[in-house]
Amino acid sequence: MDGIDHLADERNKAQFDVDAMKIVWAGSRHAFEVSDRISKLVAADPGFRKDNRPMLGRNELFKNTLRKAAYAWKRIIELHLSEEEAAKLRFYVDEPAYTDLHWGMFVPAIKGQGTEEQQQKWLPLAYKMQIIGCYGQTELGHGSNVQGLETTATFDPQTDEFVIHSPTLTSSKWWPGGLGKVSTHGVIYARLITDGRDHGVHGFIVQLRSLEDHSPLPGITVGDIGMKFGNGAYNTMDNGVLRFDHVRIPRDQMLMRVSQVTREGKYMQSDVPRQLVYGTMVYVRQTIVADASCALSRAVCIATRYSAVRRQFGSQDGGPESQVIDYKTQQNRLFPLLASAYAFRFVGEWLKWLYTDVTQRLQTNDFSTLPEAHACTAGLKSVTTTATADGIEECRKLCGGHGYLCTSGLPELFAVYVPACTYEGDNIVLLLQVARFLMKTVSQLGSGKKPVGTTSYMGQIEHLMQCRSNVQRAEDWLKPSAILEAFESRAARMSVACAQNLTKFTNPEEGFAELSADLVEAAVAHCQLIIVSKFIEKLLQDIPGKGVREQLEALCNIYALFLLHKHQGDFLSTGCITAKQASLANDQLRSLYSQVRPNAIALVDAFNYTDHFLGSILGCYDGNVYPKLYEAAWKDPLNDSVVPEGYHEYIRPLLKQNLRTARL
Amino acid sequence: MDGIDHLADERNKAQFDVDAMKIVWAGSRHAFEVSDRISKLVAADPGFRKDNRPMLGRNELFKNTLRKAAYAWKRIIELHLSEEEAAKLRFYVDEPAYTDLHWGMFVPAIKGQGTEEQQQKWLPLAYKMQIIGCYGQTELGHGSNVQGLETTATFDPQTDEFVIHSPTLTSSKWWPGGLGKVSTHGVIYARLITDGRDHGVHGFIVQLRSLEDHSPLPGITVGDIGMKFGNGAYNTMDNGVLRFDHVRIPRDQMLMRVSQVTREGKYMQSDVPRQLVYGTMVYVRQTIVADASCALSRAVCIATRYSAVRRQFGSQDGGPESQVIDYKTQQNRLFPLLASAYAFRFVGEWLKWLYTDVTQRLQTNDFSTLPEAHACTAGLKSVTTTATADGIEECRKLCGGHGYLCTSGLPELFAVYVPACTYEGDNIVLLLQVARFLMKTVSQLGSGKKPVGTTSYMGQIEHLMQCRSNVQRAEDWLKPSAILEAFESRAARMSVACAQNLTKFTNPEEGFAELSADLVEAAVAHCQLIIVSKFIEKLLQDIPGKGVREQLEALCNIYALFLLHKHQGDFLSTGCITAKQASLANDQLRSLYSQVRPNAIALVDAFNYTDHFLGSILGCYDGNVYPKLYEAAWKDPLNDSVVPEGYHEYIRPLLKQNLRTARL
Numbered sequence A, B: 001m002d003g004i005d006h007l008a009d010e011r012n013k014a015q016f017d018v019d020a021m022k023i024v025w026a027g028s029r030h031a032f033e034v035s036d037r038i039s040k041l042v043a044a045d046p047g048f049r050k051d052n053r054p055m056l057g058r059n060e061l062f063k064n065t066l067r068k069a070a071y072a073w074k075r076i077i078e079l080h081l082s083e084e085e086a087a088k089l090r091f092y093v094d095e096p097a098y099t100d101l102h103w104g105m106f107v108p109a110i111k112g113q114g115t116e117e118q119q120q121k122w123l124p125l126a127y128k129m130q131i132i133g134c135y136g137q138t139e140l141g142h143g144s145n146v147q148g149l150e151t152t153a154t155f156d157p158q159t160d161e162f163v164i165h166s167p168t169l170t171s172s173k174w175w176p177g178g179l180g181k182v183s184t185h186g187v188i189y190a191r192l193i194t195d196g197r198d199h200g201v202h203g204f205i206v207q208l209r210s211l212e213d214h215s216p217l218p219g220i221t222v223g224d225i226g227m228k229f230g231n232g233a234y235n236t237m238d239n240g241v242l243r244f245d246h247v248r249i250p251r252d253q254m255l256m257r258v259s260q261v262t263r264e265g266k267y268m269q270s271d272v273p274r275q276l277v278y279g280t281m282v283y284v285r286q287t288i289v290a291d292a293s294c295a296l297s298r299a300v301c302i303a304t305r306y307s308a309v310r311r312q313f314g315s316q317d318g319g320p321e322s323q324v325i326d327y328k329t330q331q332n333r334l335f336p337l338l339a340s341a342y343a344f345r346f347v348g349e350w351l352k353w354l355y356t357d358v359t360q361r362l363q364t365n366d367f368s369t370l371p372e373a374h375a376c377t378a379g380l381k382s383v384t385t386t387a388t389a390d391g392i393e394e395c396r397k398l399c400g401g402h403g404y405l406c407t408s409g410l411p412e413l414f415a416v417y418v419p420a421c422t423y424e425g426d427n428i429v430l431l432l433q434v435a436r437f438l439m440k441t442v443s444q445l446g447s448g449k450k451p452v453g454t455t456s457y458m459g460q461i462e463h464l465m466q467c468r469s470n471v472q473r474a475e476d477w478l479k480p481s482a483i484l485e486a487f488e489s490r491a492a493r494m495s496v497a498c499a500q501n502l503t504k505f506t507n508p509e510e511g512f513a514e515l516s517a518d519l520v521e522a523a524v525a526h527c528q529l530i531i532v533s534k535f536i537e538k539l540l541q542d543i544p545g546k547g548v549r550e551q552l553e554a555l556c557n558i559y560a561l562f563l564l565h566k567h568q569g570d571f572l573s574t575g576c577i578t579a580k581q582a583s584l585a586n587d588q589l590r591s592l593y594s595q596v597r598p599n600a601i602a603l604v605d606a607f608n609y610t611d612h613f614l615g616s617i618l619g620c621y622d623g624n625v626y627p628k629l630y631e632a633a634w635k636d637p638l639n640d641s642v643v644p645e646g647y648h649e650y651i652r653p654l655l656k657q658n659l660r661t662a663r664l
């Protein structure tokens, strides 16, 4: 607006090479370059404008999303973008749309669960978007418990077809994104029934709409489930409702990689191991962890920049007031979130590696790491999405009143992000799965079966049960070994305590149910340990760039010591550390904040977000917040007229005290 | 819908007299009767329909609010409602509107800060709504630090007027509710300048709009600041921006109760003590605490009823699945919020008493309890609003995917509630004020000055510094004395530890700044003690009704023991309790959950909310959730046509692969 960088002073303070940090954040120079190029391309294209979203009604909003999705696809084709680039483009367009489900769930489901033949038939159509698909699992009455789904797929041997049917109201499909108005096809989950026998839930490719005129096929009732949290936000998506009235599909549209129904109606398992499907889950959840670091870093970028712009109190002799980022309470809320964004980034990177590792092992029929990988991704999905949702809202509060404006970008970011705590597994349900795995691990400790992967610390259970932290001065908490030992012993002791308490119950399932709140806490402790230790491992790598390693070390320590303070009760009640040591950790944390403070703006610049992507006046790169806020206000539809619509009907009669005669 | 009460079984399980509990919740039989009558009146009147809000664009939404506000006023007059009844009616209409500021801030500001004469002139106009007023304090660049406001009111002795002016962009008024489009007047805060001297910030009554045609008066630029968090939510309110270009007002429109400017331009203090204005603050914050209990109870009511309807997993032999309310993790998240709603209700009730007490003392020039009352209301405002905002969001998550739908009522409840954490004092800034007061209290402990009111426990500081909890069995935690001692010693020790750490700094202000994060924690501990102890005091009163006291005792214990578990680190690090005792508290908590479980539905029925007020399909009284969700979906504007608008332009070209030629 005025061309001046109001945050230049802040940028000059930085004690590290921001460009090098950008590459660390992106994961590689290549990844950085792709991101940088595509994000600027999107930002510069008026076709991808998004600042008008809050003002649009549902129909306009949705139509606008349809336009953007088509336009994005057009640009992808015109520019001959690679798969990687296309995915980045969709990411930077930053608007939930049916394409998310098409590419993120429909295609992977066919890849993961379809036979070679099925893949050859359906994938080319999907890749060219000649069909558009959704993922139809959840029903009105059934979500977390997938095995409880009610939709039926009954084999009719006479016609060699499945009859898909919604027997009850609660069996209506409910939630699938892209289903409501767009998808021509769906992978639909239904109970497979052959010859009167129920074989449980299986996936089927079902055509939903005519490819000629888009009308729903006979027997299909389909629509949108209505508005969701926020303005704009996820309302660009047509989450849908769907009922089947005896809809027939050919037998070969059951996804048959793992189990089949023969022409005669015989149900059979293939020799492909069932576990293969877990691979897809690991994949999807890994992308969710990566998304968590994106969403959190975005909120943190906004709150950090604005905290350096915003001044409040502390004016001396009529000079400017203090920047709110200099208040320790502000730092104590903000910097751990900054550290978390980096922590989630690195654990996400590691999960990508884990996915490759698991996939390779699966191909050689090595299933040994699968339960651990599965538990670990479930837990990390839960812990990172919960922390991110809470963190976005904390960032909004850190911006005071102005954070409540849509132009801050934070309300919509929260509203659009928060379902990540629910979809792909409710976060509490997932932690209970982790806890179940941990209890199994503990129970096998004496048995000679060695705990693998992220549970391998349990191998030193005897040490972890009796060790005592030898931290004596605040600086001792900077040692990775001190942090690791504290987090490992906390996690181990909490799991062991749960396991011991479980033995007091005659019925183990009853015990598990009764102690489930404690079990969830043990699972969280385990997951936090993973994140801390992957951050520490990251620091063992070669990290080029002046001062970059030092900054990351400080952030790693902030992440760990902040958690330690927040969960002090765990560490103290299990006797892993003493009250004195906890207090030293807190002292160290404060001095880490001072260390990060001059680097804060540069640390969020390293995310390399464009102003378009951030979508926030408070977070704009140049920090020129106030003139922009002021200008934006006048664009609200309410300001189209000086005297508001409704004045004559509803305000004037009141002021003039002739309400009685007014028509209301 | 089908006339059946799907929650009848749950209601039959209740072990207490729900009608008696309704009266306890309302505060008195009279309060219950008024609430009950007015809420039903509002619910039955189609003029107050609110389920269409998410679908409306900003202009329609706002116009609809104008209509409702006028209609509400009409009904108030027609029905000859008392002040109490009128306030209840506005409450049950449940839609932020300019009237909130008119009645809640403009009128009280004139009452509190105006002279007798000014009150006589302005209040009758305001009472009849012949003028509509707002509260204009915050500016674009200045919020928390009221003393930093930039708007000026310069006395012109020549004309006997003040010249109100906005010297900078950042001095633009920004946020005042009702300002943007409706208010004819405002209490505007500005720096008083006489004869070149700045006397700091004072309030002025300024007319903003013509009473004839509603156009802004000369020199005034005014408009709406734009969309805020959520859909519907606070977007029914015209929070405004306002700039003054040398606007003149008569001298007698400065609010002169405490200080005056004479005809000659002399600045003078009246003999009315300044402290009187704190009375208003205590009043306003007390209403905020009461609102917290309303908002939280509403969310809890929705989540509790839905948790009894929702079933997931645990089906035995094809029978129905388990109600999710039976899962201990669900109880561990939900029941402490249920207990908090009751706790906030009772502490709010007590604050009402405190306000009366303070007012009476002020009238006899007794200022002794004022600092304590001020700190205590600031702290309770902060702690209850933070817990409520977080609690509403947790209730939303407790409803799984369906909680994300607008028809659950929870997204809008969150969006409309959450600014309570920011307005009337940012919650962190308020806690720092509490901490300051606590440090002062501790520093005076040896001096013979006895701590009063909610800090009187500090009088036994020696005991509290060395006592050890004598809890030996889980049931011992049911004793109020055990709970009180633990909470008192925790709060006292945290304050004393901060005070001791402060002495290590040569500059006390620097120390306060450096330790502010710890100080905030000490302030929270103090406030939680107040809430716990007021709940315990409530139980000392006569409480009629079968089983009512027992339920309240269980809720009080849940509230306290849940906090104890959550803040275990505080209790352990200060040595108030042992790890063993902490674990016993946790065991006791679990058995309290079992005790509350059969009463849960009845405990939320006791709030006596109509389905209209709840505004939630998930929380509807009869529990007939699924058919209602299904029906509501079809009302979304997206479902107006089967094939969506935009199909021909944006979907078909994609499927048909002729995007290149499409106009996008």
Ligand SMILES: Cc1cc2nc3c(=O)[nH]c(=O)nc-3n(C[C@H](O)[C@H](O)[C@H](O)COP(=O)(O)OP(=O)(O)OC[C@H]3O[C@@H](n4cnc5c(N)ncnc54)[C@H](O)[C@@H]3O)c2cc1C
Pocket (backbone or CB within 6 Å): A101, A135, A136, A137, A138, A142, A143, A144, A145, A174, A175, A176, A177, A234, A239, A419, A422, A423, A424, A425, A426, A428, A429, A432, B310, B312, B313, B324, B327, B329, B330, B397, B398, B399, B400, B401, B402, B404
């Ligand atoms: C924005 C959004 C997009 C979605 N997109 C899709 C999609 O494309 N396709 C699709 O098929 N689905 C989709 N879903 C549905 C989503 O997958 C489910 O909402 C999710 O799986 C959670 O299930 P639920 O809603 O049944 O929650 P519930 O399981 O009903 O959860 C309610 C409460 O019960 C608790 N609970 C449940 N089971 C247990 C247990 N065993 N122990 C303890 N507590 C328990 C939960 O913790 C929660 O507090 C979407 C949902 C949303 C919000």
Ligand SMILES: Cc1cc2nc3c(=O)[nH]c(=O)nc-3n(C[C@H](O)[C@H](O)[C@H](O)COP(=O)(O)OP(=O)(O)OC[C@H]3O[C@@H](n4cnc5c(N)ncnc54)[C@H](O)[C@@H]3O)c2cc1C
Pocket (backbone or CB within 6 Å): A310, A312, A313, A324, A327, A328, A329, A330, A397, A398, A399, A400, A401, A402, A404, B101, B135, B136, B137, B138, B142, B143, B144, B145, B174, B175, B176, B177, B234, B239, B419, B422, B423, B424, B425, B426, B428, B429, B432
């Ligand atoms: C919905 C809504 C309605 C409103 N209605 C009105 C109205 O009718 N009239 C009116 O005049 N105003 C109104 N306001 C404005 C409101 O009163 C201010 O937003 C509020 O006082 C907070 O001030 P701020 O926005 O300046 O926050 P800031 O003070 O800028 O807060 C930003 C951050 O700085 C931190 N911070 C600030 N000072 C300190 C400190 N000393 N130490 C440590 N940390 C600090 C805060 O904790 C916060 O994290 C409204 C606001 C909202 C959101």
Ligand SMILES: [Ca+2]
Pocket (backbone or CB within 6 Å): A054, A055, A056, A057, A058, A231, A232, B054, B055, B056, B057, B058, B231, B232
């Ligand atoms: Ca809208």
